[in-house]
Amino acid sequence: MSEEDPQAPRIPQKGIFDGESESPGSGNVTKNGQVTPLSLMIPTFESVQTLPTPMTYTPPGHSAKSPRQALVISKRRGDAVQAAKEDVVVQHRVVSELFPLPEAAQQRVSSLPTVSESSSTADFSLSARNDLIEVDTVDDQEILTGYMLNRLDVPMRWKKVKQIGSGNFSNVFLYESVDPIADPRLKLVSVKRIKYPEELVNRRALNPQLAKDLLSRLESSLSREISILKSLDYPSIVKLYGINNPVFITSKKPLRDLMLREDKLPHCDMIMSYCSGGDLLVAATSCNGKLEVSVIQRLFSELVMAVKYLHDNNVIHRDLKLENVLLKFPLDAIIDMKDSPVYLKHNLIELADFGLCKKIEPGELCTARCGSEDYVSPEILMGIPYDGRLSDTWALGVILFGLLEDRLPFDPPPNASARQRNRATSHRIARYEWKWFRLLNEDLDAKEIVQHTLTRKSERWRIDQIRESSFVKSTADALPF
Ligand SMILES: Nc1ncnc2c1ncn2[C@@H]1O[C@H](COP(=O)(O)OP(=O)(O)OP(=O)(O)O)[C@@H](O)[C@H]1O
Numbered sequence: 421m422s423e424e425d426p427q428a429p430r431i432p433q434k435g436i437f438d439g440e441s442e443s444p445g446s447g448n449v450t451k452n453g454q455v456t457p458l459s460l461m462i463p464t465f466e467s468v469q470t471l472p473t474p475m476t477y478t479p480p481g482h483s484a485k486s487p488r489q490a491l492v493i494s495k496r497r498g499d500a501v502q503a504a505k506e507d508v509v510v511q512h513r514v515v516s517e518l519f520p521l522p523e524a525a526q527q528r529v530s531s532l533p534t535v536s537e538s539s540s541t542a543d544f545s546l547s548a549r550n551d552l553i554e555v556d557t558v559d560d561q562e563i564l565t566g567y568m569l570n571r572l573d574v575p576m577r578w579k580k581v582k583q584i585g586s587g588n589f590s591n592v593f594l595y596e597s598v599d600p601i602a603d604p605r606l607k608l609v610s611v612k613r614i615k616y617p618e619e620l621v622n623r624r625a626l627n628p629q630l631a632k633d634l635l636s637r638l639e640s641s642l643s644r645e646i647s648i649l650k651s652l653d654y655p656s657i658v659k660l661y662g663i664n665n666p667v668f669i670t671s672k673k674p675l676r677d678l679m680l681r682e683d684k685l686p687h688c689d690m691i692m693s694y695c696s697g698g699d700l701l702v703a704a705t706s707c708n709g710k711l712e713v714s715v716i717q718r719l720f721s722e723l724v725m726a727v728k729y730l731h732d733n734n735v736i737h738r739d740l741k742l743e744n745v746l747l748k749f750p751l752d753a754i755i756d757m758k759d760s761p762v763y764l765k766h767n768l769i770e771l772a773d774f775g776l777c778k779k780i781e782p783g784e785l786c787t788a789r790c791g792s793e794d795y796v797s798p799e800i801l802m803g804i805p806y807d808g809r810l811s812d813t814w815a816l817g818v819i820l821f822g823l824l825e826d827r828l829p830f831d832p833p834p835n836a837s838a839r840q841r842n843r844a845t846s847h848r849i850a851r852y853e854w855k856w857f858r859l860l861n862e863d864l865d866a867k868e869i870v871q872h873t874l875t876r877k878s879e880r881w882r883i884d885q886i887r888e889s890s891f892v893k894s895t896a897d898a899l900p901f
Pocket residue numbers: 514515516584585586587588589590591592610612658692693694695696698699739743744746772773774775
């Protein structure tokens with residue numbers, strides 16, 4: 421596809437937002453002059469019928485948002501503070517879900533890759549099977565045997581220390597080497613253990629077609645994540661060192677191959693670099709809004725360099741968010757380093773979670789509606805083909821705003837009325853409805869980045885423009901990588 425916008429469906433009704441032609445904040449004006457909220461429906465577009473689909477799955481018994489409105493609010497974010505305080509990992513189900521649950525029709529699910537981005541399910545080995553799938557679950561595995569990407573023939577062993585994270589698709593653990601190792605980076609590693617959809621694990625009423633579909637999506641996203649991570653080499657991007665089974669590296673259809681061999685769904689452990697500072701969401705939240713602008717500038721500039729590396733290599737991330745920016749050291753240690761030469765010499769972050777990334781052709785547009793609710797761009801919400809690099813720079817704007825304002829831009833504003841609070845985040849995103857509060861009267865060059873990224877795509881800054889902005893340039897120029 422060309423870089424030009426394809427012929428997206430035009431919306432005939434007045435007052436319905438089309439993501440490009442309406443000005444932010446506009447709506448239907450009634451006879452008495454009141455503005456009614458916009459309706460967000462697109463009649464047809466490939467597999468998309470109704471928009472926006474809220475990009476969150478809320479499991480029964482969980483409320484999607486807690487009433488507090490700050491960076492600490494909502495879903496995983498609400499849990500994050502509690503988790504940080506109690507040093508526990510909180511289970512959460514939010515966003516960027518590749519796997520619809522069987523009851524998805526009634527529930528709120530996001531991130532279904534369109535057919536063009538999923539692999540074919542036609543020859544999936546399950547097709548010949550009955551509807552029972554045995555899953556090799558290893559939740560309590562204390563000793564992990566793994567193979568380095570460059571030495572797939574030599575097993576190495578690590579011992580589990582603790583769980584350090586949890587996402588929709590994985591649990592993440594800290595492991596420590598039990599063998600003598602030459603490379604000190606392999607002493608402490610993080611292990612991303614892929615979570616299989618619960619329906620597969622519990623073997624609940626699984627329709628074989630659905631099972632095939634789920635497994636096919638799982639396999640394609642897993643293979644994509646592994647192959648792209650293998651190809652990346654940048655200090656500020658998480659490193660994939662090894663894997664628990666070489667078949668995940670050597671085969672293009674590892675799940676099918678392993679299922680044929682072992683007659684059960686194999687577990688997948690990705691052995692990766694460890695970031696002892698945890699994720700930026702928890703770190704920033706623990707500062708209670710007191711993160712200094714100079715520290716934000718240092719971390720954000722490095723993040724911009726990481727995303728520039730990706731885009732220069734035709735890779736889009738599609739799930740940029742505070743939770744996926746990992747700190748190499750605890751935030752306190754980073755702040756204490758500020759006056760040391762180390763501060764600008766070494767990478768302080770690693771960008772993680774490449775589960776939704778994609779290698780693209782230079783002008784290619786994407787169609788998969790994926791991402792995380794708070795960070796997703798209007799064009800993805802609208803279901804029109806999108807330039808993944810511009811959706812990444814939108815997400816960078818959300819991240820920077822979040823760090824500067826201590827709240828995410830499309831959360832209900834601090835002074836929101838009850839009606840505004842009840843409105844979906846996607847509604848505010850589609851209307852580009854965000855405002856400065858804390859920084860309203862501040863003259864800060866960081867603000868121009870937010871202004872030029874949280875805007876319609878025809879005006880949105882690309883990564884090189886963010887890199888050259890005054891807020892990023894001075895720091896990025898000083899980094900040796
Ligand atoms: N290398 C690492 N070092 C330290 N912590 C990590 C590392 N990798 C992941 N984590 C922690 O685990 C969490 C989940 O990891 P990750 O985002 O890769 O999983 P996921 O299942 O793909 O998540 P999501 O639901 O956001 O897609 C991260 O937010 C982070 O807190």
